[in-house]
Each structure stands twice: as structure tokens, then as C-alpha cells.
Amino acid sequence: MKIFKPDKNALVSMQIIVVSASVLFLIAARMYIPVNIIVVIIAAALLTIVIFLNCIYLPLYFDYLSYEADDEKITKHSGVIFKSDKTVKYSTVQYSAVVRTPFSKYTGLNFAVLFVYGGQLRLMFLNMDDIAELRKASSSL
Amino acid sequence: MYHEHKLRILRYSMKNIWMLIFPFLRGLSVWTFDPAGIYAWIRGAWLDIAVLGIILLYGYIRWYCSRITITDDAIIHTEGCFVVIERTIPFESISVSSTERVFYLIPLKATILRCETRAGFFKSTDLSLMVSDSLGREIMSNIPGIDHKNKIKNIPEPDIKSIMLFSVFFSSGFSGAVYIATFFFKGGEITRDIIELSLSRITETTEMIYSRLLIGIPKIAVITGLFFLSAWFLSFFMNVTRYARFRISADRRYYDIVCGLFKRRRYKIKVQHINYTDIRQNIIMKLCRAFSVNISCPGYGSNSYLPVLIPLRNGDSIGGEFWSDGVVLDEKPQYRPKKSAFVSYAGIPAILTVIMPVLYRLAERLFPDTGELIVFIFIMAEIPCIWFTAVKTVALNTTGLSVYGDKIVIRCSKWTSFHTVIAKKNHIALIQIKQNIFQKFFRKCSVVIWLNGESKSRYTIKSLSEKIINECELFN
Numbered sequence: 001m002k003i004f005k006p007d008k009n010a011l012v013s014m015q016i017i018v019v020s021a022s023v024l025f026l027i028a029a030r031m032y033i034p035v036n037i038i039v040v041i042i043a044a045a046l047l048t049i050v051i052f053l054n055c056i057y058l059p060l061y062f063d064y065l066s067y068e069a070d071d072e073k074i075t076k077h078s079g080v081i082f083k084s085d086k087t088v089k090y091s092t093v094q095y096s097a098v099v100r101t102p103f104s105k106y107t108g109l110n111f112a113v114l115f116v117y118g119g120q121l122r123l124m125f126l127n128m129d130d131i132a133e134l135r136k137a138s139s140s141l
Numbered sequence: 142m143y144h145e146h147k148l149r150i151l152r153y154s155m156k157n158i159w160m161l162i163f164p165f166l167r168g169l170s171v172w173t174f175d176p177a178g179i180y181a182w183i184r185g186a187w188l189d190i191a192v193l194g195i196i197l198l199y200g201y202i203r204w205y206c207s208r209i210t211i212t213d214d215a216i217i218h219t220e221g222c223f224v225v226i227e228r229t230i231p232f233e234s235i236s237v238s239s240t241e242r243v244f245y246l247i248p249l250k251a252t253i254l255r256c257e258t259r260a261g262f263f264k265s266t267d268l269s270l271m272v273s274d275s276l277g278r279e280i281m282s283n284i285p286g287i288d289h290k291n292k293i294k295n296i297p298e299p300d301i302k303s304i305m306l307f308s309v310f311f312s313s314g315f316s317g318a319v320y321i322a323t324f325f326f327k328g329g330e331i332t333r334d335i336i337e338l339s340l341s342r343i344t345e346t347t348e349m350i351y352s353r354l355l356i357g358i359p360k361i362a363v364i365t366g367l368f369f370l371s372a373w374f375l376s377f378f379m380n381v382t383r384y385a386r387f388r389i390s391a392d393r394r395y396y397d398i399v400c401g402l403f404k405r406r407r408y409k410i411k412v413q414h415i416n417y418t419d420i421r422q423n424i425i426m427k428l429c430r431a432f433s434v435n436i437s438c439p440g441y442g443s444n445s446y447l448p449v450l451i452p453l454r455n456g457d458s459i460g461g462e463f464w465s466d467g468v469v470l471d472e473k474p475q476y477r478p479k480k481s482a483f484v485s486y487a488g489i490p491a492i493l494t495v496i497m498p499v500l501y502r503l504a505e506r507l508f509p510d511t512g513e514l515i516v517f518i519f520i521m522a523e524i525p526c527i528w529f530t531a532v533k534t535v536a537l538n539t540t541g542l543s544v545y546g547d548k549i550v551i552r553c554s555k556w557t558s559f560h561t562v563i564a565k566k567n568h569i570a571l572i573q574i575k576q577n578i579f580q581k582f583f584r585k586c587s588v589v590i591w592l593n594g595e596s597k598s599r600y601t602i603k604s605l606s607e608k609i610i611n612e613c614e615l616f617n
Binding site for chain 1: 224225226230234258259260267
């Protein structure tokens with residue numbers, strides 16, 4: 001059995017995305033909302049969200065997110081408040097999709113989706129080497 | 142590596158091209174054939190032309206990034222410029238692959254190719270590509286299909302007569318359309334007569350109002366009636382064109398189906414992936430010993446296309462070697478409701494059939510002036526009651542459950558249609574046994590069987606004896 005952890009760069013990338021989105025939102029609010037107090041309230045709310053996501057939620061999410069793969073199946077462990085474990089047998093995988101974002105080698109924002117009977121299993125933030133290894137293991141990815 | 146058909150560039154651009162509709166109309170209104178005018182037009186519309194160029198360029202880049210790779214055992218489709226999605230579908234996982242040649246795409250040598258697997262929960266296509274005819278043929282030749290050396294012989298081939306009859310039976314409720322049309326034709330006429338009679342008794346002024354305002358009532362009724370009949374004829378025409386030139390060839394592992402007049406479709410169906418077979422009949426088809434064979438397989442059939450394997454056949458067997466599954470269609474079910482279950486099957490329509498004349502007498506006394514209208518309404522209400530009583534009485538005699546080795550046969554009715562469902566035991570998703578307070582008292586139960594499928598596949602057999610739970614191997 002081998003355990004795959006998400007790419008370390010993915011956490012930083014997600015934190016940068018959260019900060020960038022918040023800054024853009026704040027600029028838009030500053031440009032279109034003339035009432036200063038409302039802009040200040042929005043800025044405070046955004047700051048709280050950013051601190052919560054970047055300092056608490058995302059580190060915990062990435063800490064718990066892992067994939068266990070053996071010869072027959074793959075199990076995804078995820079969740080922050082509610083933990084969930086999803087297992088998929090390779091034999092039930094019908095087809096797969098790999099999603100790559102720009103500069104994914106550096107950002108770690110790669111996703112693989114296993115389409116199985118009646119649903120799908122999303123493998124998030126794996127680096128391409130891990131996806132290639134899983135491809136070998138399952139011969140379906 | 143291959144690309145999709147170039148026509149796809151327009152499709153990829155289409156999402157943004159609507160933005161140019163108003164600039165285009167504005168430009169068109171000032172268009173002239175004078176060279177100086179054309180120059181002036183280009184000077185004025187250069188920004189619109191540039192935007193159009195960018196949109197088409199974006200479509201071209203998206204088309205260029207859409208790549209198809211065929212390996213020994215899979216088809217790989219890559220799409221997207223910035224976010225790249227690579228889909229790998231092993232040939233062995235494909236339940237149904239199909240090509241669609243629409244008449245207007247034939248001169249452009251374009252084909253729509255679809256691949257469907259058992260994955261996912263809704264009726265969505267896993268892979269849909271517009272490719273050239275030659276690439277479509279190449280991909281289809283790589284996807285496993287029937288072995289022509291081991292083809293099953295004597296498969297029943299539907300002729301034009303059976304396709305026409307099939308279209309009649311399955312065109313959006315023939316009897317329903319005729320019934321509704323009659324209701325409006327005849328009902329409108331009677332209503333007009335009654336209103337005319339009542340109003341002519343009052344005053345001249347009222348008659349004048351009638352002649353000006355109410356003359357249109359029968360017209361509306363006629364139009365509504367014609368609408369329903371036209372809708373049925375349209376549905377009939379669509380069905381004839383969909384299933385015309387229906388051809389099927391098969392071996393033990395694959396079915397190859399070709400059908401359609403204006404949209405020529407070819408399906409390769411993997412037999413192993415078929416969830417169940419559904420033999421459909423209505424009461425007229427039952428009387429004529431005719432049936433239609435449908436299958437449930439991911440990717441075959443949709444809202445507008447029935448998943449037909451044999452459109453219409455007459456007789457007791459589906460057809461020699463093609464259907465040697467050990468299932469005898471004409472045999473009585475092993476577990477079936479007793480005749481005393483008439484109340485739970487046909488009780489409500491039978492009671493309504495009996496009550497209707499009583500209600501008619503009552504209404505005739507309460508509203509003596511509208512006699513003809515009441516007769517008409519009650520006749521129209523009585524027809525579906527009698528129809529349903531007949532259908533449910535037949536259902537009582539035919540419904541049941543049988544187990545043949547690793548297969549089950551469910552015979553049941555849904556509304557006015559009869560189903561004989563043949564499925565492997567390992568395709569059963571869930572079995573529910575239901576009992577209401579009356580069934581508990583009479584020691585009866587209803588068995589609900591859910592089968593694998595992309596959409597809800599639930600079949601209910603009512604009023605079986607409680608003993609079935611101990612007797613039938615399905616529950617042990």
C-alpha cells in the first residue's frame with residue numbers, strides 16, 4: 001500500500017488564490033460602493049475569511065487529505081469538520097479524466113477524476129508524477 | 142493524433158458570436174455595393190470585424206487544442222487551452238458507441254461520434270465529438286464490435302409495415318390524442334349549441350353580444366382539437382423517420398443497430414452492459430399478440446429515442462437463436478396475484494365505471510337544461526374508466542414474478558402499458574417488500590424491484606401472497 005499526499009505547492013497556491021480573490025473583490029467594492037463604512041465592513045469580513053481559510057481551514061484540509069492506493073483499490077481521506085473516506089475499486093472504474101491548470105508543475109493544481117458506476121471520485125492536488133504512478137497502478141488513469 | 146471536424150470551430154465560436162448580432166444588423170443596414178461605400182463600411186465597422194476575428198480565432202484555438210488520440214486499448218480526448226482536460230476512455234468500458242450522420246452534415250463529410258460508459262448518474266454522454274467521416278469510421282473500427290464470422294442468423298428484421306405500426310403505438314399516446322381531440326371537437330360544438338339556445342331566450346341585445354363575442358368558441362375547440370391531432374401526427378412522422386430502415390446484426394457479445402432516415406444512426410452495443418430487457422405492450426398489442434423489445438443500456442435511448450432492439454414483432458418468441466436465454470415468454474408467472482386481488486388492481490376504475498351512470502342521473506336532474514352536454518361529459522368520462530378497468534383486469538391475469546436460473550422475469554403494468562422485464566439477478570439494485578394495513582390483514586404484499594440503470598427503473602408487483610418471502614429464492 002502506498003500513501004499519496006497532495007502537492008505541497010498546492011496549499012501555497014490555494015492561499016495565494018484566496019488572497020488574490022479577496023483583494024480583487026475589495027478593489028471592486030472600493031470602486032463601486034461610495035459609502036466608506038460599508039467598504040470597511042466588507043474589508044473586515046474579507047480579512048476574517050482570508051485568515052480563517054489560509055490559517056485554519058486550508059492547512060487542516062491539506063493535512064488530512066490523502067490517498068491510499070494498493071493493487072485493488074484507492075481510498076480518499078478528506079474533510080475538516082466532517083471526515084470522509086471514499087474507496088473505489090479499480091475494477092469499477094469506467095474511465096478517467098485528468099485536469100491540468102497552467103503552470104501546474106509549480107502550483108500543484110492538478111486533478112484526476114475516476115468515473116465509476118453511478119458516481120465519481122475526485123483526486124485533488126496530486127502532482128503529475130503521483131498521477132502517473134496511480135495510472136500505472138490502476139492502468140485506467 | 143487527430144482533430145475534430147473543422148465545422149467545430151463555428152461551434153466553439155458560437156458561444157460568443159451572439160454578442161455581434163446587433164453590430165452586424167447595424168452594419169447590414171448601411172451596406173452598399175458601391176466600392177466607396179464598402180470602404181466606408183469597413184472603416185465604420187472595423188471594430189466589429191476585429192471582434193469577429195478574435196472570436197473566430199478563439200474558436201480556432203479551442204478547436205486546435207481539442208485532440209483525439211487512439212491507442213491500442215483506449216480513446217483519449219484532450220481539450221482546453223488554459224485548463225487542459227484529458228479524458229481516457231478504455232474501449233472495453235464503452236457500453237454504447239454511436240455515430241450520427243445528419244442529412245445536412247453529409248455534404249460536409251461530418252459525423253457526430255458519441256461514447257457512453259456505465260459511469261455517472263444521469264443520462265449524460267461521456268464523450269461527444271464531431272469528426273470527419275473517415276475518422277469516425279476509424280474510431281468505430283477500433284471499438285470492439287460484432288464478429289462477422291460468428292453473426293447470429295435469422296434475426297427478425299422489421300419491415301416498413303412494422304415500423305409504421307410501431308410508430309402508431311408509440312407516438313405520444315395515440316388513443317389519448319384522439320380522445321382529447323374528440324373532447325374539444327364535440328364538446329365545443331355542444332357548448333356552442335347550449336349557449337346559443339340559452340342566450341337566444343333572453344333578449345335581442347344578448348343575442349347581439351353572443352353573435353359578436355361567442356361565435357369563436359367552436360373555432361377554439363376545433364383549433365385545440367386539431368392541435369392535439371397535429372401533435373400526434375408530428376410525433377408519428379418523427380418516429381417513422383427515426384426508426385425507418387432499422388437494421389440489426391448481432392453476435393453473442395455485441396449488437397450493431399442502424400436506423401433513421403434523415404439522421405442515420407449507428408450503435409454498437411455491448412451485450413454485457415445491458416441492464417435489462419423490457420418487452421412493452423399495450424392492450425391492443427396484447428390482443429394482436431404483438432410486442433416491442435426495448436433494452437436498458439447506458440447511452441442507448443433518450444427522451445426522444447426509445448431504446449428499441451426490435452421495434453415490433455408478432456408471435457410468442459423474440460426470434461430463434463437471437464433469444465435463446467431460457468426465458469419462455471408465454472409461460473404463466475411462478476408467483477402471481479390471486480383473482481381475489483381484483484380490488485387492488487382494477488378496484489378504483491371499476492367503481493368509477495359503475496358510479497358514473499348514477500352521477501349522470503343526478504346531474505341530469507340538477508341541471509335539466511344542459512342534457513346533451515352532460516351526456517357528452519359522462520360518455521367522455523366513462524371511456525377512460527372502462528379502458529382502465531379492462532387494462533387492470535388484464536394486468537391482474539398477467540402480472541407476476543418468475544425466476545429462471547440467474548434471471549428474473551417481472552411482468553407488470555404501468556398506467557396503460559404492460560412490461561415484461563428480463564434481468565439478471567446481479568442487476569437487481571434493491572428489493573422492497575411493502576405491506577399496507579389491508580395487505581397485512583389479507584396476508585398480501587407488494588414487491589418493488591429496482592434494477593440497475595441510468596434513470597429510475599422500478600417495477601411493482603402488487604398483491605402477491607405473503608408466502609413469497611419464504612418460497613422465492615430471490616428473498617433468501
